[in-house]
Amino acid sequence: MVHVIVHNSVSADGGVEGFEPDIGLHYEIAGGFGADVHLAGSDTLLAAGMTADDEVVGGVEPPHDDPDDARPLLVVVDSRGRIDSWASLRQAPHWRDRMVALCSRATPAGYLDRLAERHIDHIVAGDRRVDLSEALTELERIYGATRVLVDSGGTLNGVLLRAGLVNEVSLLVHPCLVDGRQLTSMFRPDESAARGANGIALRLTTMQQRAGAVVWLRYDVVASTTGAAS
Numbered sequence: 001m002v003h004v005i006v007h008n009s010v011s012a013d014g015g016v017e018g019f020e021p022d023i024g025l026h027y028e029i030a031g032g033f034g035a036d037v038h039l040a041g042s043d044t045l046l047a048a049g050m051t052a053d054d055e056v057v058g059g060v061e062p063p064h065d066d067p068d069d070a071r072p073l074l075v076v077v078d079s080r081g082r083i084d085s086w087a088s089l090r091q092a093p094h095w096r097d098r099m100v101a102l103c104s105r106a107t108p109a110g111y112l113d114r115l116a117e118r119h120i121d122h123i124v125a126g127d128r129r130v131d132l133s134e135a136l137t138e139l140e141r142i143y144g145a146t147r148v149l150v151d152s153g154g155t156l157n158g159v160l161l162r163a164g165l166v167n168e169v170s171l172l173v174h175p176c177l178v179d180g181r182q183l184t185s186m187f188r189p190d191e192s193a194a195r196g197a198n199g200i201a202l203r204l205t206t207m208q209q210r211a212g213a214v215v216w217l218r219y220d221v222v223a224s225t226t227g228a229a230s
């Protein structure tokens with residue numbers, strides 16, 4: 001079974017935006033998890049405002065697979081075919097040259113064609129949205145994934161947590177509060193989540209104060225209402 005870790009920098013009230021996270025510390029801790037897959041939500045990448053493929057020179061060659069490349073594989077959940085910045089992503093130094101889009105049977109065929117033109121692999125799982133359990137199984141089978149770091153906002157975190165697919169939660173708690181009425185938290189409901197039925201029990205495994213009065217909290221997921229992490 002793939003081991004899944006949700007890692008977020010948060011305000012003291014659990015917000016994932018509306019403050020300046022310590023990005024260096026965020027990725028220092030993230031790198032220590034030894035993940036072979038980074039899983040990102042489409043809204044997270046869209047919020048980063050990356051350059052559109054048409055404006056990037058290069059980046060359309062087939063991926064170069066280096067067996068000694070220890071960088072993680074970037075995997076993006078994108079059933080609606082909204083990511084159009086694959087060339088920029090491939091030029092970033094953080095991930096392997098090969099990348100994967102997770103799609104569903106509702107993903108527009110034209111988008112799958114564009115992915116093929118850009119040499120981006122894709123996995124189809126689920127009818128409307130991506131079936132994340134099936135997708136993780138496929139990532140393990142096809143790419144040998146063992147440890148997945150979820151670098152995303154509260155929506156994708158929430159779907160994964162409620163599906164019982166997350167083993168650990170890692171939070172870098174920053175000394176600030178944000179306005180939770182308009183900004184998003186690290187664990188959000190989606191349209192299918194019943195109100196009040198989505199509690200997740202956690203067991204604290206690490207508590208460290210880091211530079212800048214940031215506190216690192218690491219938890220095992222004990223159980224959710226819909227499944228239990230192992």
Ligand SMILES: NC(=O)c1ccc[n+]([C@@H]2O[C@H](COP(=O)([O-])OP(=O)(O)OC[C@H]3O[C@@H](n4cnc5c(N)ncnc54)[C@H](OP(=O)(O)O)[C@@H]3O)[C@@H](O)[C@H]2O)c1
Nearest residue numbers: 008009016041042043044077078079129152153154155156
């Ligand atoms: N502070 C931090 O550590 C941190 C880290 C990352 C991001 N962020 C911030 O978080 C914000 C984005 O968070 P967000 O919550 O809006 O977006 P998000 O976490 O990126 O979640 C959106 C993703 O969830 C997928 N999804 C939604 N419902 C689903 C379902 N029922 N089944 C399967 N997949 C489902 C969507 O898939 P489809 O595309 O297929 O619809 C999409 O890929 C941004 O502001 C970003 O900067 C903060």
